[in-house]
Structures are given as structure tokens and as C-alpha cells.
Amino acid sequence: MARGGIDQLIGILTEQKGSIVEKWIQKIHETYPPETANFFRKERNKFANPVGSTIQEAAGPIIEELLEPRDSEVFYKHLDSLIRVRAVQDFTAYAALSIFFALKGAIRDIVGKQVRREGLEWALLEFESRVDRMTLLAFDIFMQCREKVWEIKRDDLLKRPFVLSGGMCASYMVRRGQKHLKKAKGSNNPSLN
Amino acid sequence: MKDLTPQEMLRIDLHPPKTPWMDIPVKIKPGVYCYPAKPEKLEVVGMPHPHKWSPLDDDWGLPEDWKEIVLNGMRERLEKYRSFKIFMDICVRCGACADKCHFFLGSGDPKNMPVVRAELIRSVYRGEFTRAGRILGRLAGGRKLTEDVLKEIWYYMFQCTECRRCSLFCPYGIDTAEVTIIGRELINLLGLNINWIQEPVANCYETGNHLGLLPHTFKQNIEFMCMDIEEFVGIKIDPPFNRKGAExxxxxxxxxxxxxxxxxxxxxxxxxxxxxxxxxxxxxYACEGGNFGFFTSMEMAQRLNAKIYHEAKRLGVKWILGGECGHMWRVVHQYMATFNGPADFLEEPVSPITGTKFENAKSTKMVHISEFTADLIKHNKLKLDKSRNDHLKVTFHDSCNPSRGMGMFEEPRYIIKNVCNNFYEMPENTIREQTFCCGSGAGLNAGENMEIRLRGGLPRANAVKYVHERFGVNMLACVCAIDRAVLPASMSYWVPEVKVAGVSELVGNALIMEGENERSVDLRGEPIPGRGEEEVSEDV
Incomplete structure (x- = not known):
């Protein structure tokens, strides 16, 4: 297996980009039940199909950035939109992130034969390392999303009126501080001191 | 998946099974379900079979004759509600509703397709009540009621916010929300209520409001806000409470x-x-417009709603004005007049300021604050400084119940356009009668089910994200208290740059009051850009 050839491989992948994107989207769809996958594929209105359109809109730019890194912000934005959805859906962490390994499969499905024919296996491994790094980045985003969910749950609990009886909204108390409480109750509320 | 060994990991198939829905057993997962009701919260209102149980346990502590109870309950409701019987019989499973539910769109779970969610109950109806279903079973789309089926129904009845978007697209006019309403009634016969609904019901029954605020606390909280207004606006307000003879x-x-x-x-x-x-x-006493009883049973909705007319009669008012709420208006508009009316001791509402007769409220005698305010603006009765809201780029979320439940589309928009200079509509298929639910209505605005809430909130948030990215929208206005409670969470996950406000808050910001101060801060005490104060003062 000869080393090098990454530029040549990128050329092939760029040429086949459309098919790779399509294949990857198909593989992402297949992580959902068949009826759902069918709907995600068919419905083109982005507001009637938010998950399908998120996948559709993110897959192309992510692959483009892998092929030729240009704008890390755009790359991150699309990765985030893809993962943000899967982070709250009915997936385990590994299933949520499996779609990035599926991209390797999609690439092999489309250009595997040509890669072997032209002896570009080493270059493919090198490119797959890019996919691996992206997957690690995706894992970061996934964790941020999950932590955000817990943060929202925590805030929700703080605001939850049932934990208080006869008092004020907790978030309001924290925000407005003691001033009004002093006025209203004529003394300090020990819990806020 | 903590039980998987490394060897099992290697054999993982990430593709979901292609089995028919009836063969896919329900897996109840944390993050999706709401906690069971505390037994004492059922006892307060005399609801059946209060007991301790957990959705994650195999044994739900059902009474021995649970199946009979559910089937008898179903039989009773099939006879009592003609609509329920029709909805059970006429669905041809055309699929028009299938992709209209925010929970399906956000989760991708086919059992969240309204047709399938209703089919969970419809299949039992066929299997237990129709001749074809009893004889042919699955061939006729029927199945028997088993504990697993019951658990599946329970799980999915609390993944429907009764928003009725699906019913808008049904060629037969099937109201799947009503199927959910009956479905919840049936599981509640076994004491399988959820606490997030039941505790407000018990509170409401005991103290008049969902939060269980006692009269002095209710009064005190309103007075707190008056102190804010005095500080931020410079106007002292002394609101009237329980005043007999008010109009x-x-x-x-x-x-x-x-x-x-x-x-x-x-x-x-x-x-x-x-x-x-x-x-x-x-x-x-009538200190709650909302009605979580509506998410429990029709009878409970009626019981909790009754206090509004009782209090109107006791105080001797002429008519009732209602604040910004969602399901409160569904109950008022569609049920109150028959639940607890006719309110013939009240008068047909007339605005004392403009003389406008609210003929639409002839039956209920109850007017929506947005109708009332829009009428005031139309008659030039309010002085408004729109520029105070100039730092806001506003879009409007039609709440399911005021829009689909009572047909109120224009009034809030008219108000917003008169109090804000920057208003942008979300895409057409996400507003007005096609509006997407906030994702947490019908008593599902708990904290423990946040994952399903965020899934359900995605379609709405997706449209908000679009107007945020395209027009810089940073404020999502709405006329529903549940929206105001839950959309901040949804926004914080999906579009964190967007905040949430009630329409009347925007009115308050723009309203020019006699004797007011320079209004350098808004009603939240936050500085209005370009009006002097850079930050909130240190001492608050």
C-alpha cells in the first residue's frame, strides 16, 4: 500500500461528492424506523420536515469542509445542527454518533473500488482520520447538548413553583434580590443571606 | 445500554427493526415520561385507585379487575360521546395526519404519528368491541387489551399535547386530541395519572389555582409586580381584589x-x-384561568371551571375579561357555556372605554384580553410609543388553543404591529391554524420529560430559527402562559438568542401613561437601548 496520493483521493471524492452526500444521507435516514426514513426523504418543505431538512442541509457542507477546510464556523454550525437533534432523540450516545462512522461506509461504497484500483488505500486511511477527528469534535458537541439538557432541567426545577409554598418564583427572587423582600416582609429572608 | 458487553457491542445493528407497530414492544424511558401522581393528590378530588407505582416497574399495582374497569369505561364513553364512537369507526388510515404532529416530526417515532397514536386505542376498540375485530383479530386491525398494551397507551397518551394540528388535516375531521382526552380518562380510572397534571388539579380544587397559592400569596405577588411597576415606570398601582360590584x-x-x-x-x-x-x-378565589382538569377528565374540567361563574355571580360583575392563556380559552370557548352555563346573570360584554359590543362572547360572557386591547387600539384609546420596543425584533407564536380552538389570529398581530416597529412572521405553514405546538402543552410541561419536550418543540423552534437567522428576530411573543413557561427552555436549546414575552408585556412597554417616568428600563428592569441606563442598577 503506497503512501501519499491524498490530493488524488480528494480529487476523486470531490468528483463523487454528490453520490457520497446522497449515500451518507441515506445511511443517516436508515437509523430511523422505515416509515420515518421514508418521510424524511420525501418531504422537501423544511418547516414540515425539520429533521429531514436538517440532515439534508448539513450533510453536504460537512463533507465539503472535510474535503477542503475553509470555514470552521460553518463546519461547526452544521455539525451542531445535526447532533443537536440526535442528542435529544431516542438514541443512545453511540447510536447518535454512529452516523459519522456511517460516512466512512458511504465513502467506501461509492469510491471503494476506484480507491483499490488506483492504490489509494493509504490516502483513504488518512482521509478517514479526518472523519475520526470530526467524530471526536461531534462527541464534544453531543456532550454540550446533553449538558444543556441537564442545565435546562436544573433551571426548570429552580423555577418550579411546587418546591416552594407561599413564596415567590425562585428565579425572580434570585434576580430581583432582597430589596423588594425587605420592603414587603420588613425583615431579611434568611434563605437569601 | 450499560448492559452490553464489548462482544455484544461488536454485533450491534444500528438499523431499527422493520416489524409492524403492534409487534414492537413499548420501552418506557426516562426523559420521556412524567412522574406518577402522588396518591394524596388523587384522594383530594376523589379520583379512583390512588396508589404508589413507577412506570419503570413491571408491576404497576393495577387493581385485579383493571381490564374490566378500562373496557367498561370505554363502553360508557362510546355510548356517551358520539364523537368518540365516530372517531373509532371512521378512520381509514389515509395518513394525512401522520406527518403533522410535532412529536413525530421531532422524534421520528412512528407511534407519534397521530394515526398510530389513536390506533393504539382504536385497535383495542376493534379487538374488544367489534365483531370483525373479535373474530379476525389483527386481520381486522384489532387486538386484545393486555398489560403491555395498557402501558403502551399510557406512554403515548402523554406524548400528545392535544394541540389538534393533526385534526386540521384529517379529511374526516377526526379530532385526535379528543381520542387522547378519552385515552387519558381511561388510564386515569386505574390511578395512572401523572403528577404534573394531578397536583395542579388538587391545588386548584383546594386553593383555586394550580400553584396552590393561598389568597394572601396571590395578592402579595401581584403587589410585588406593582412595586416593580412603580420603580420602572413611576406609576403607583393599587389593584382591587374581591371587590363586589365591579363591572x-x-x-x-x-x-x-x-x-x-x-x-x-x-x-x-x-x-x-x-x-x-x-x-x-x-x-x-377565581384566581386561575387555566384548567388542568381538562387534561384529566371532562368532569374534572367542569368542576374546576365552575368557580369562574360562581365568583362572577358572587361579586356581581357584568362580564368577565380573561388573560393570555392557551387551554383556558379552549375550555372557555368550547365548553364553559355548556359545562356551567348559561351565565344569564351576566351581560353581553361591552367595552366601557369604546362601547364595542363583543358579540362573539354573547354565550360565555368572557372576552380575551387581546380582543379587548386590539379594540382599544383600533379606537385610538391608547397612547403608544413603539420605539421603546425597537431593540426587539418580534415574531408571533400562535398558541394552539387560541388559534385552532377559538380562531383568534388577527388581534394579537394587530396589537404587536401597533406596539412594535419590527414584526416578522414565521413561515406560513407554521403559523395561524397550522401553528406548531410549543411541545409541552396539555400538562406535559414538567421537567423530568425534558427530552420529549425538546423533541416536540423542534418544529416550532425550527421556524423561529429561520426568522432569527433571516431577520434577526430576538423575541418570540405569545398569548399563552404555558408557552411562556416552556418556550424559554425550548429556545434555550434550539435558538438561544431568542427570548419569550407575552403580548401584554410588549403593550406595557409601549404604553404612555400619565405621570410616568422617562422609561429608561423595560418591565423586566432591563435598560432600553439608547434611553440612558446602561445596566440594571446595582441595588436590585
Whole structure:
């Protein structure tokens, strides 16, 4: 297996980009039940199909950035939109992130034969390392999303009126501080001191 | 998946099974379900079979004759509600509703397709009540009621917010929300209620409001907001409580009295009424417009709704004005007149300021605050400085119940356009009658089911994200207390740059009141850009 050839491989992948994107989207769809996958594929209105359109809109730019890194912000934005959805859906962490390994499969499905024919296996491994790094980045985003969910749950609990009886909204108390409480109750509320 | 060994990991198939829905057993997962009701919260209102149980246990502590109870309950309701019987019989499973539910769109779970969710119950109806279903079973789309089936029904009845978007697209007019309503009634016969609904019901029954605020706390919280108004606006307000002989009784959801950002909507009401010199009163008894009883059973909805007319009669008011709420208006508009009416001791509502007769409220005698305010603006009765809201780029979320439940589309928009210079609509298929639910209505605004809430909130948030990216929208206005309680969470996950406000809060910001100060801060005490104050003062 000869080393090098990454530029040549990128050329092939760029040429086949459309098919790779399509294949990857198909593989992402297949992580959902068949009826759902069918709907995600068919419905083109982005507001009637938010998950399908998120996948559709993110897959192309992510692959483009892998092929030729240009704008890390755009790359991150699309990765985030893809993962943000899967982070709250009915997936385990590994299933949520499996779609990035599926991209390797999609690439092999489309250009595997040509890669072997032209002896570009080493270059493919090198490119797959890019996919691996992206997957690690995706894992970061996934964790941020999950932590955000817990943060929202925590805030929700703080605001939850049932934990208080006869008092004020907790978030309001924290925000407005003691001033009004002093006025209203004529003394300090020990819990806020 | 903590049980998987490394060897098993290697054999993982990430593709979901292609088996028919009846063969896919339900897996109840944390993050999706709401906690069971505390037994004492059922006892307060005399609901059946209060007991301790957990959805994650195999044994749900069902009574021995549970199956008989459910089937008898179903039989009773098939006879009592013609609509339920029709909805069970006429669905041809065309699929028009399938992709219209926010929970399906956000989760991708086919059992969240409204047709399938209703089919969970419909299949039992066929299997237990129709001849074809009894004989042919699955061939006729029927199945028997088993514990697993019951658990599946329970799980999915609390993944429907009764928003009725699906019913808009049904060629037969099947209201799947009503199937959910009956479905919840049936599981509640076994004491399988959820606490997030049942505790507010018990509170409401005991103290008049969902939060269980006692009269003095209710009054005190409103007075707190008056102190805010005095500080931020420079106007001292002394709101009337339980005042006999007032012309108007004002009823709003208790979320406005207690929850951020609903409390700023409350400030808007208080300022508006003060400005008009309105002859009105608050009530510490009819201190809840919302009605979580509606998410429990029709009878409970009726019981909790009754206090509004009782109090109107006791206080001797002429008519009732209602605040910004969602399901409160569904109950008022579609059920109150028959639940607890006719309210012939009340008069057909007439605005004392403009003389407008609210003929649409002839039956219920209850007017929506947005109708009332829009009428005031139309008759030039309010002085408004729109520029105070110039830092806001506003879009409007039609709440399911005021829009689909009572057909109110224009009034809130008319108000917003008169109090804000920057208003942008979300895409057509996400607003007005096609509006997407906030994702947490019908009593599902708990904390423990946050994952399903965020899934359900995605379609709405997706449209908000679009107007945020395209027009820079940073404020999502709405006329529903549950929206105000839950959309901040949804926005914080999906579009964190967008905040949430009630329409009356925006009115309060723009309203020019006699004797007011320079208004350098808004009703939240936050500086209005370009009006002097850079930050909130240190001492607050």
C-alpha cells in the first residue's frame, strides 16, 4: 500500500461528492424506523420536515469542509445542527454518533473500488482520520447538548413553583434580590443571606 | 445500554427493526415520561385507585379487575360521546395526519404519528368491541387489551399535547386530541395519572389555582409586580381584589402571577387597567384561568371551571375579561357555556372605554384580553410609543388553543404591529391554524420529560430559527402562559438568542401613561437601548 496520493483521493471524492452526500444521507435516514426514513426523504418543505431538512442541509457542507477546510464556523454550525437533534432523540450516545462512522461506509461504497484500483488505500486511511477527528469534535458537541439538557432541567426545577409554598418564583427572587423582600416582609429572608 | 458487553457491542445493528407497530414492544424511558401522581393528590378530588407505582416497574399495582374497569369505561364513553364512537369507526388510515404532529416530526417515532397514536386505542376498540375485530383479530386491525398494551397507551397518551394540528388535516375531521382526552380518562380510572397534571388539579380544587397559592400569596405577588411597576415606570398601582360590584372580573392563569416571564405580562395587564381606570377586580378565589382538569377528565374540567361563574355571580360583575392563556380559552370557548352555563346573570360584554359590543362572547360572557386591547387600539384609546420596543425584533407564536380552538389570529398581530416597529412572521405553514405546538402543552410541561419536550418543540423552534437567522428576530411573543413557561427552555436549546414575552408585556412597554417616568428600563428592569441606563442598577 503506497503512501501519499491524498490530493488524488480528494480529487476523486470531490468528483463523487454528490453520490457520497446522497449515500451518507441515506445511511443517516436508515437509523430511523422505515416509515420515518421514508418521510424524511420525501418531504422537501423544511418547516414540515425539520429533521429531514436538517440532515439534508448539513450533510453536504460537512463533507465539503472535510474535503477542503475553509470555514470552521460553518463546519461547526452544521455539525451542531445535526447532533443537536440526535442528542435529544431516542438514541443512545453511540447510536447518535454512529452516523459519522456511517460516512466512512458511504465513502467506501461509492469510491471503494476506484480507491483499490488506483492504490489509494493509504490516502483513504488518512482521509478517514479526518472523519475520526470530526467524530471526536461531534462527541464534544453531543456532550454540550446533553449538558444543556441537564442545565435546562436544573433551571426548570429552580423555577418550579411546587418546591416552594407561599413564596415567590425562585428565579425572580434570585434576580430581583432582597430589596423588594425587605420592603414587603420588613425583615431579611434568611434563605437569601 | 450499560448492559452490553464489548462482544455484544461488536454485533450491534444500528438499523431499527422493520416489524409492524403492534409487534414492537413499548420501552418506557426516562426523559420521556412524567412522574406518577402522588396518591394524596388523587384522594383530594376523589379520583379512583390512588396508589404508589413507577412506570419503570413491571408491576404497576393495577387493581385485579383493571381490564374490566378500562373496557367498561370505554363502553360508557362510546355510548356517551358520539364523537368518540365516530372517531373509532371512521378512520381509514389515509395518513394525512401522520406527518403533522410535532412529536413525530421531532422524534421520528412512528407511534407519534397521530394515526398510530389513536390506533393504539382504536385497535383495542376493534379487538374488544367489534365483531370483525373479535373474530379476525389483527386481520381486522384489532387486538386484545393486555398489560403491555395498557402501558403502551399510557406512554403515548402523554406524548400528545392535544394541540389538534393533526385534526386540521384529517379529511374526516377526526379530532385526535379528543381520542387522547378519552385515552387519558381511561388510564386515569386505574390511578395512572401523572403528577404534573394531578397536583395542579388538587391545588386548584383546594386553593383555586394550580400553584396552590393561598389568597394572601396571590395578592402579595401581584403587589410585588406593582412595586416593580412603580420603580420602572413611576406609576403607583393599587389593584382591587374581591371587590363586589365591579363591572369586570379579570381572570388569568396563575403562571402570570408566579412564573418568569409571565409575571411581566401581568405587569402589562396591571398598567393597562390602571391607565384606563377600568372598573374591574381580581379574585383570590377565581384566581386561575387555566384548567388542568381538562387534561384529566371532562368532569374534572367542569368542576374546576365552575368557580369562574360562581365568583362572577358572587361579586356581581357584568362580564368577565380573561388573560393570555392557551387551554383556558379552549375550555372557555368550547365548553364553559355548556359545562356551567348559561351565565344569564351576566351581560353581553361591552367595552366601557369604546362601547364595542363583543358579540362573539354573547354565550360565555368572557372576552380575551387581546380582543379587548386590539379594540382599544383600533379606537385610538391608547397612547403608544413603539420605539421603546425597537431593540426587539418580534415574531408571533400562535398558541394552539387560541388559534385552532377559538380562531383568534388577527388581534394579537394587530396589537404587536401597533406596539412594535419590527414584526416578522414565521413561515406560513407554521403559523395561524397550522401553528406548531410549543411541545409541552396539555400538562406535559414538567421537567423530568425534558427530552420529549425538546423533541416536540423542534418544529416550532425550527421556524423561529429561520426568522432569527433571516431577520434577526430576538423575541418570540405569545398569548399563552404555558408557552411562556416552556418556550424559554425550548429556545434555550434550539435558538438561544431568542427570548419569550407575552403580548401584554410588549403593550406595557409601549404604553404612555400619565405621570410616568422617562422609561429608561423595560418591565423586566432591563435598560432600553439608547434611553440612558446602561445596566440594571446595582441595588436590585
Amino acid at each position: 369586570i372580573l379579570f381572570v388569568t392563569p396563575s403562571g402570570d402571577i408566579f412564573a418568569d416571564p409571565g409575571i411581566y405580562t401581568l405587569s402589562g395587564y396591571l398598567m393597562l387597567f390602571e391607565h384606563l381606570g377600568l372598573d374591574y377586580t381580581w379574585s383570590t
